[in-house]
Amino acid sequence: MPELQRLRADHAPALLTFERENRAFFAASVPDRGDAYFTDFAVRHEALLTEQAAGTCHFHLLMAENGEVLGRFNLVDAENGTAELGFRLAERATGRGLATSAVRRLFTLCTTTYALTTLRASATVTNTASRSVLTRTGFVATGEEVLLNGKRGLGYVRELPPEATAPAPGPA
Structure with missing residues (x-):
C-alpha cells in the first residue's frame, strides 16, 4: 500500500521524475509549472524544505513501495x-481512490501534528477529479470563484474537529 511521507531532501530525484513524467497530464487540468520549475528544481526543492522547517x-x-512518487499532497x-x-496524482495512479485515501490520512496529521482546524482548497471547474476528491472527503x-493561472476555479473548505477523521469511507 502506498505510504504518505513528509517531504525530505532525498525525495528530490523521484519527485523530479514524477513532475517530468506527468507534466502534460497535469497541464490538462491544473496550471503548468513552467520550464523554470524544472531548470531550477534543486533550488526550489531546498526552498520547500526550508518553508517546511519553518512550519509555514x-x-x-x-510513495509506492518501489520508491516511485505517486502523488503530492x-x-x-x-x-x-x-x-x-x-x-x-500521477496519471497512472488515478482512478484507484489513492488521492481520496491520502487526503483522509492528511486530516489526522492536520489535527495531531500540525494543529490545523480548517483546510481550504480550490480546483479549476474543469478538474472534475480533484473536485470529486474534495467533496468525497x-x-x-x-x-467563491477563484482564478488559477487564468482558469476559472471554485473554492472549498473543510473544518477539522479535534482528532479529525474523514467521513466514513465510502466508494472512492
Missing part, C-alpha cells in the same frame, strides 16, 4: 489553524 508549509509525497500557508490543501464548496 507541510509537504507530503504518496501539500498544506501551504499554515497559519492560525488554517492551511491551503493542494494535491496532484468532506470539503464543501464556498461559492
Whole structure:
C-alpha cells in the first residue's frame, strides 16, 4: 500500500521524475509549472524544505513501495489553524481512490501534528477529479470563484474537529 511521507531532501530525484513524467497530464487540468520549475528544481526543492522547517508549509509525497512518487499532497500557508490543501496524482495512479485515501490520512496529521482546524482548497471547474476528491472527503464548496493561472476555479473548505477523521469511507 502506498505510504504518505513528509517531504525530505532525498525525495528530490523521484519527485523530479514524477513532475517530468506527468507534466502534460497535469497541464490538462491544473496550471503548468513552467520550464523554470524544472531548470531550477534543486533550488526550489531546498526552498520547500526550508518553508517546511519553518512550519509555514507541510509537504507530503504518496510513495509506492518501489520508491516511485505517486502523488503530492501539500498544506501551504499554515497559519492560525488554517492551511491551503493542494494535491496532484500521477496519471497512472488515478482512478484507484489513492488521492481520496491520502487526503483522509492528511486530516489526522492536520489535527495531531500540525494543529490545523480548517483546510481550504480550490480546483479549476474543469478538474472534475480533484473536485470529486474534495467533496468525497468532506470539503464543501464556498461559492467563491477563484482564478488559477487564468482558469476559472471554485473554492472549498473543510473544518477539522479535534482528532479529525474523514467521513466514513465510502466508494472512492
